Amino acid sequence: MASMDTTRPAHCSRDGWEWTKQQGLRQGVPSIGVIHPPTRLPATTVVFDVIVAGAGYTGLTAARDAALAGLKVLILEARDRIGGRSWSSNIDGYPFEMGGTWVHWGQPHVWREISRYNMRDELEISQSYDGGVNHFTLASRDGNKSMSHPEEDALMESALDKFANVDGNSGRVIMPYPHNAGYNPEVWKYDKLTCRDRIDQIAGTLTADELCGLEGYLLMTSGSTIETMSFFEFLHWWALCGHTYRGCFEYLIKYKFRGGQSSFARKFWDEAVSTGNLSYAFNTPAAQIIDHGLEVEVVSKGGQMFRARRLLSAIPLNVLGTVGFTPELDAERTAAIKIGHLNQCVKVHAEILNKELRTWSGIDYTTSKLVYAFGDGTTPAGNTHIVAFGAMRNHLQPEEDIQETLKSVTALTSMDVDRLVFHNWHKDEYAKGAWFFPGRGFISSYHTALRARHGSIIFANSDWAVGWRSFIDGAIEEGTRAALEVIQELRKGKSNL
Amino acid sequence: MASMDTTRPAHCSRDGWEWTKQQGLRQGVPSIGVIHPPTRLPATTVVFDVIVAGAGYTGLTAARDAALAGLKVLILEARDRIGGRSWSSNIDGYPFEMGGTWVHWGQPHVWREISRYNMRDELEISQSYDGGVNHFTLASRDGNKSMSHPEEDALMESALDKFANVDGNSGRVIMPYPHNAGYNPEVWKYDKLTCRDRIDQIAGTLTADELCGLEGYLLMTSGSTIETMSFFEFLHWWALCGHTYRGCFEYLIKYKFRGGQSSFARKFWDEAVSTGNLSYAFNTPAAQIIDHGLEVEVVSKGGQMFRARRLLSAIPLNVLGTVGFTPELDAERTAAIKIGHLNQCVKVHAEILNKELRTWSGIDYTTSKLVYAFGDGTTPAGNTHIVAFGAMRNHLQPEEDIQETLKSVTALTSMDVDRLVFHNWHKDEYAKGAWFFPGRGFISSYHTALRARHGSIIFANSDWAVGWRSFIDGAIEEGTRAALEVIQELRKGKSNL
Secondary structure (H helix, E strand, O other): OOEEOOOOOOOEEEEEEEEEOOOEEEEEEEOOOEOOOOEEOOOOOOEEEEEEEOOOHHHHHHHHHHHHOOOOEEEEOOOOEOOOOOOEEEEOOEEEEOOOOOOOOOOHHHHHHHHHOOOHHHEEEOOOOOOOOOOEEEEEOOEEEEEOHHHHHHHHHHHHHHHHOOOOOOOOOOOOOHHHOOOOHHHHHHHHOEHHHHHHHHHHHOOHHHHHHHHHHHHHHHOOOOOOEEHHHHHHHHHHOOOOHHHHHHHHHOEEEOOOHHHHHHHHHHHHHHOOOEEEEOOOOEEEEEEOOOOEEEEEOOOOEEEEEEEEEOOOHHHHOOOEEEOOOOHHHHHHHHHOOOOOOEEEEEEEOOHHHHHOEEEEOOOOOOOEEEEEEEOOOOOEEEEEEEOOOOOOOOOOOHHHHHHHHHHHOOOOEEEEEEOOOOOOOOOOOOOOOOEOOHHHHHHHHHHOOEOOEEEOOHHHOOOOOOOHHHHHHHHHHHHHHHHHHHHHOOOOO | OOEEOOOOOOOEEEEEEEEEOOOEEEEEEEOOOEOOOOEEOOOOOOEEEEEEEOOEHHHHHHHHHHHHOOOOEEEEOOOOEOEOOOOEEEEOOEEEEOOOOOEOOOOHHHHHHHHHOOOHHHEEEOOOOOOOOOOEEEEEOOEEEEEOHHHHHHHHHHHHHHHHOOOOOOOOOOOOOHHHOOOOHHHHHHHHOEHHHHHHHHHHHOOHHHHHHHHHHHHHHHOOOOOOEEHHHHHHHHHHOOOOHHHHHHHHOOEEEOOOHHHHHHHHHHHHHHOOOEEEEOOOOEEEEEEOOOOEEEEEOOOOEEEEEEEEEOOOHHHHOOOEEEOOOOHHHHHHHHHOOOOOOEEEEEEEOOHHHHHOEEEEOOOOOOOEEEEEEEOOOOOEEEEEEEOOOOOOOOOOOHHHHHHHHHHHOOOOEEEEEEOOOOOOOOOOOOOOOOEOOHHHHHHHHHHOOEOOEEEOOHHHOOOOOOOHHHHHHHHHHHHHHHHHHHHHOOOOO
16 A cells, blocks of 8 residues: 655655655655754763653753753654654645644744744745635535635634633633633533533534534544543633634634744754754654663663653653653553543645635535645645544544545545645554543643653653643743753752652 | 932832822832842953843843853843833832733743743732722713723723724734734835824714723823824734734733732843853943944943943833944934834822722823823732823823822822822933833834844844834843844854954
């Protein structure tokens, strides 16, 4: 079926898939996030100040901050590239976003970096409402409907507001500070509900179209199922987006990097390298992490050993269970790791010949395995780029049966597909899912435990960020926190042991 | 009239004024922003990597980042305290904000720091709508009106939206990216208008109450006059606040530090000191800055001389003209300095015995020299804290005639004043005004020139920030930018000369 390209050039990642009419399915796509040569280590064995396990935005931020502060840093990364669950592949002059994509100035950690790297002018808007079909398709249980984008907005605003409006003020009373979500302790009762539970509470108030739009939207946010996803976590997203659907649209899916996410990640990387304090080894997944007290030892799957005074684990929640820790992790964190998060989002890019669909969007809750899609750009060839999202409900493994994937794409609306690009996050052993989305009760039970340190090991990941948890912003928040902790500890020359 | 307290304790600043019924008017108020002892200099003469002139948030951020990166930093500050135009005085256990006050997670640079210093839980909300009079007073040209706060919000939303809605979409088309204000070049035509010009365009659509509320609001934002303030700059604020009055309220005057601004500024300071790379001299205003090429020399007003490889001037626009530069500054920057900005906001705090006014707000465009006021807190003594703003129109110098100041406060609404606290920014020789607010054409003409460097001198200040210009956020933005520039230059070992 798929052929592994063994002659792949240095800038090509093993991650990701591309299918074209001409060449069929191929594994591995190019990315400026691939670092070559993949290893830079000192000639002799040294004890680093800090080893950062993982080169997603958390690890990149932490490594950069620590290296800037003069610490000797080693990044160990399982993959052949930086960026973790956010990376872009530039194919024929067009960046396809394989994971995390959109940014906004209301995401404070992201924006501080965009400002610092003077990239404010490097954003563009995904959607277009200029010409073409300029409509939204809702494939609901009672048939396909076409409506204008303002009608789409009105439908979604109404549906989402009914869903989130638990306090008569669109959630502003129950969660006034999104960066301190439990400020009103009354909010925690909503972590006992799944989104299905909440829909059941308001079912009588929703029209059939609203219910369909809402369910499609919820599946897009969680990549899971409505029966499992936490209503509290959705309220957190809602509050982060200013308690409006307009906010959800603007913060979550509107502004992206003209040059792709990897152009942003490279800024962190290049700055960290420029300090002269960064060593690194790609293709080096951690297998064992042993806290000896004054030093932490990391043994890679390939048997290499590295030592440092502190270890900063930027390993995602769903992957932590594949790494051995000595001493053993505490019972709460172990339980949280065992449960994991739910998000198995399927994101498929389609380059299509239909120019008129540049202004299209759609939700399909019935026929397609892809639930939510919209025109996301125009390629240099003049084709339309459609991005489509699927979830755990009616799950799709895009590379396993490319005809079924094509069928799911074209079921959304009629289109002539020239190329597909995607990353199967579900099968990715270093992610085991997409962005964090928890089941009910998970945050109430485990958020504090996941943020705690373990001897000389600090755990940092967007999966347990405080603010924009699950987002690139949360990753930078966590990397910033962890780096500061390590820098201050090592400066004081104190050990916590 | 006023007596200078020569026995002032070490934590008391020369800045600020306090008046009480019991003790009358006194100059100087306590602040945790006062650094004691005020000087820490190396025993022998050294050439620093960078001298940072000014210890407001720009200078604090730059000095901290540079010191963290291992550079040898000297802060020179004219005052006896950190914080510049944002500082708090804790009096009888209550923080009075003498300048910049409110913060929000939509201010990315501020929020990154609040998150990094783990101060997310240290915010409180200024306004209360619980009990008391719970109303808004509008003293318009045709008499006093009392309305509920929801009525106030509806009035202001209507007035401000009419004012800003130049494109049929509340300004979202003309300024879609507030952090790239000129993204739609059509917007620049609005920098040719004053706010009076814009009011004239829409005058027929405003009710008398809306006009009054709008004018009061505009004077509060600019501290100047409606006839001089740039409409473009107001549009920029509006866009930053999400193009809604609700946003203006939430971003601009809602959330403040429970411990006062100086509790935030101290975090930057303490971290910079902890690096071991920071020297400093308070009470040391710069008089001459001489760029010798490989080194920059600063001569203080007291005749002390300091040298560094780079100078980072965090001196505000309205003060730059008091410093001599060699070589001379370019013609454009010199012209901008000569024009300056307009903001001569008068901010007066009143501690009053009227508990019921905790839930009051008011705009007075007729009888009082203070235009806009609201209940801002409750002091430990159980009194209400009212904050009031005046502008250049009908200007007040609060300490010159305390009876007139009291009259202006009580003209807003009847109240029994126990204490007044304020900082006269107009007479402050190291500020010469409050936050930056420009006249028409200023940003179009001078923004680029103000951001340019001058040999080994880098100019950084919120007054010419890109995003939240005039705000604490803009100051941190600028300090971040300047520090990165210096760090990268000195790391490369290259000189720009």
